[in-house]
Amino acid sequence: MTDMPTWTALTTLEGKTNADALGEAMEALTPEPTGVGVFELEDDSGLWEVGGYFTEEPDRAGLALLSAMHGARDFVVSELPEVDWVAHVKRELQPVEAGRFFVYGAHDADRLPQGKVGLKIEASMAFGTGHHGTTLGCLLALDRIANQGVVARNVADIGAGTAVLAMAAAKIWPNPVIASDIDEVACDVARANVHANGVEDRVHVVEAAGFDHPDLKSASPFDLVFANILKGPLISLAQDMSESVAPGGRAILSGILNPQADEVIAAYDAAGFSVDRRDEHGDWTTLTLLRSA
Numbered sequence: 001m002t003d004m005p006t007w008t009a010l011t012t013l014e015g016k017t018n019a020d021a022l023g024e025a026m027e028a029l030t031p032e033p034t035g036v037g038v039f040e041l042e043d044d045s046g047l048w049e050v051g052g053y054f055t056e057e058p059d060r061a062g063l064a065l066l067s068a069m070h071g072a073r074d075f076v077v078s079e080l081p082e083v084d085w086v087a088h089v090k091r092e093l094q095p096v097e098a099g100r101f102f103v104y105g106a107h108d109a110d111r112l113p114q115g116k117v118g119l120k121i122e123a124s125m126a127f128g129t130g131h132h133g134t135t136l137g138c139l140l141a142l143d144r145i146a147n148q149g150v151v152a153r154n155v156a157d158i159g160a161g162t163a164v165l166a167m168a169a170a171k172i173w174p175n176p177v178i179a180s181d182i183d184e185v186a187c188d189v190a191r192a193n194v195h196a197n198g199v200e201d202r203v204h205v206v207e208a209a210g211f212d213h214p215d216l217k218s219a220s221p222f223d224l225v226f227a228n229i230l231k232g233p234l235i236s237l238a239q240d241m242s243e244s245v246a247p248g249g250r251a252i253l254s255g256i257l258n259p260q261a262d263e264v265i266a267a268y269d270a271a272g273f274s275v276d277r278r279d280e281h282g283d284w285t286t287l288t289l290l291r292s293a
């Protein structure tokens, strides 16, 4: 677990491209943010909010320079009150049901319905509690293919976050899973979750960008690969995905905004995949793709 953020810096500006560029530029600040978010305001103003979280006071001069360079309003820098965020989120976070899966925090252990596959995930600095439409879409896609009788003999979860998807696969099939993430903190969280869910004999966590790890390469090809990362990285990964999914195997992709889905489908079609199923959960599309045999 990493240090909790104690400062935020927030601004608004016009245009998603500008907002993404400003968010990226914030990552290069010193001290560096523990996380940066870019969101469209829901007030029809067309404005985007860019916010960073910091564990120490951010560089106010650096932020002022960035807001001037990107045409953003002045950053509002605030010290966060002393809140035990993890305890707060734990209290707020309700369990999520997705097909046969039930994602819950330890404080809700007594709410696990009989017959459901429990995934115990604590509030943490990693993504993947089941609440987001992308995670939900992947869990439902996994549930659906398992209902069809698919048994994946080996699985990779690229961009595992909390390892929610890797653990879901490991709980329904007694087969090896490699969970990878580019982010060291996410890998630590994933390992802790794998241990807490008692699947450490099956789920191996590695820090890697895409498939770039010897353990992923030696375990390839996989019967099933999850990748809930964004459109850009997904398209960049299409060729590697094609080499890493066994003929007749599946890729479950998410992190795709609904209007971006056709572009991702085209990239994967060129790499030898066809669409088995396309689902939308809120703004997000999940694709289940079949690798040609």
Ligand SMILES: C[S@@+](CC[C@H](N)C(=O)[O-])C[C@H]1O[C@@H](n2cnc3c(N)ncnc32)[C@H](O)[C@@H]1O
Pocket: 126, 127, 128, 129, 130, 134, 135, 138, 158, 159, 160, 161, 162, 163, 164, 165, 180, 181, 182, 183, 186, 208, 209, 210, 228, 229, 230, 233, 255
């Ligand atoms: C949206 S979260 C998904 C987490 C979880 N798999 C889920 O479905 O809830 C994306 C994760 O992918 C990781 N990531 C982003 N790009 C990556 C890449 N090229 N290779 C590996 N991991 C990546 C991020 O660090 C983040 O933890």
